[in-house]
Amino acid sequence: MGTKWITGFIVACAALTLWAQQEEGRNPYTSAEDVAAGADLFGKRCALCHGADGSGGTGPDLRRGQFRHGGSDAGLFRSIRFGISDSGMPRLGMPDERVWQVVAHVRSLSRSAKEIDVPGNAVQGKQLYLGKGDCSRCHTINGVGGRLGPDLSDIGWLRSTRHIKSSIIDPDQDIDRRYLxxxxxxxxxxxxxxxxxxxxxxxxxxxxxxxxxxxxxxxxxxxxxxxERSWMPSYQGTFSDSEVDDLVSYLYSLRRKTDQP
Ligand code: HEC
Ligand code: HEC
CATH class of the missing domain: 2.30.30.100 (SH3 type barrels.)
Known part of the structure; x- marks a missing residue:
């Protein structure tokens, strides 16, 4: 009888602590088991767009430790629990506990956050963008340019370098369906x-x-x-490999400031 009461008390305390942490917006599920469960879910539900190792694809690289929609536990929880409207980041409908486990895994990806090393020279990339590539005919950056293609002002937040590169040399791959x-x-x-x-x-x-x-x-x-084709021409052959790197480096640097917690 006595031990039962004590066990009950401990369980109640634990539940209360979890609840309190969640209320504060801190992740209550951060044990090694939680991170492992989160990694498993990540492989099933997120890897398609963020890469199995979190290095990104049509979705952003999640290892860089910077998040435009909020990098606090609460911010990550919000992005993953509710999705991000009009962005290609879906609302996935998972119970809160699962979402927190995924948050723990995402956190572990950027534990050793480092700025991603992009080969290429962004300054030269900008010149290619405006000059030889004439990319602004179809794309807007910070209010300037055409509208047939997507606005690229935040492309460095949105996509991985891998996706940016394949968009330039093989635009018919991974087309944003809004632009078919x-x-x-x-x-x-x-x-x-x-x-x-x-x-x-x-x-x-x-x-x-x-x-x-x-x-x-x-x-x-x-x-x-x-x-299933893009109006964007392929630039394979137009640019040398190092020019493509320059363009990728320029586009990846495009990230407008954000003040999300
Ligand atoms: C269908 C593709 C897709 C899937 C599936 C997907 N995401 Fe995303 N995700 C995106 C895109 C695209 C963005 C960029 C949205 C933006 O910044 O406007 C994004 C953004 C995010 C962000 C915010 C990044 C920031 O800078 O604030 C987080 C965190 C995130 N995803 C985590 C996840 C997790 C965890 C899963 C799985 C549970 C997941 N995503 C599933 C496409 C996807
Ligand atoms: C004739 C118009 C046109 C021109 C010129 C053009 N693009 Fe595009 N671009 C598009 C369209 C339409 C899309 C959306 C469909 C797709 O994914 O290919 C797109 C998509 C992209 C994407 C992917 C955006 C995303 O959110 O995933 C990148 C990166 C890109 N273009 C870069 C460039 C660069 C760099 C140049 C110049 C070298 C260029 N574009 C020239 C029309 C154009």
Whole structure:
């Protein structure tokens, strides 16, 4: 009887401590077992986008110890528990305890945080971006440039160097689905090409290659075709290997400041 009470008391204390830590936004699940369980979940639910070792892919490298949506325990919990809207980081629907375990694992990835070593020269990369590459024809950085492709102002936060590089030499890989190429043929014979903006049962909106906006009734169209291709040309061959490194280095350096805890 006595031991039962004592055990009960200890369990209650432990639960209370966990609760208190969670209330403060500190991770209550940080034991070696928690980290291991978190690593297992990471492999199943996160590796697809962040790489099995956390080094990134279409999602950011999680080993660098800097997080734009908050690097505190509470900040990481929020990103992983609720996802990040309009970003490709999904809401995964895991119980809180599991999320905390994943937080513990993510934390362990950046324990020995070091700035990722990017070969290339960012200053030269910027010149290639503006000059020979004419990348600003389709991309905006800090408010300047075209809109056919995604805004690159925060690309260094969003993606790994690996993804940035493959975007330049093989754009049809890992296309952001919001930018699949769209081909439309109207009943009057006019053809329009561009990227999709919006669609419902009756109408479709798109931006054409000259950045004109169109809103069309589907009943006026003969064909709507979407291809798994990017409007971005491949720059394989245009740039030497070291020029590609320069571009990657420049793009990876693009990270606007953030004041998330
Ligand atoms: C479908 C791809 C995808 C999956 C699956 C995914 N993520 Fe992400 N994640 C992203 C992208 C893209 C971003 C960048 C969002 C942004 O900064 O706007 C991101 C951002 C994050 C961030 C915030 C980084 C920062 O700088 O603040 C964390 C933390 C994170 N992911 C952890 C995880 C964990 C842990 C899992 C698995 C439970 C996971 N992600 C699953 C794509 C994904
Ligand atoms: C004709 C328009 C066009 C030009 C020119 C262009 N891009 Fe793109 N770019 C796009 C489009 C559209 C996408 C989105 C589809 C995709 O992933 O390829 C994109 C995607 C990207 C991405 C991936 C962005 C992400 O969020 O994952 C990077 C990086 C990129 N471009 C860099 C460049 C660089 C560097 C240049 C110049 C050397 C360049 N682009 C020139 C249209 C263009």
């Amino acid at each position: 190429s769209l081909h439309i043929l109207k009943k009057d014979g006019q053809a329009i090409q561009g990227v999709p903006l919006n669609e419902d049962s009756y109408s479709i909106q798109l931006m054409d290659l000259q950045e004109n906006l169109h809103s069309l009734w589907k009943r006026d169209l003969d064909e709507i075709r979407q291809e």
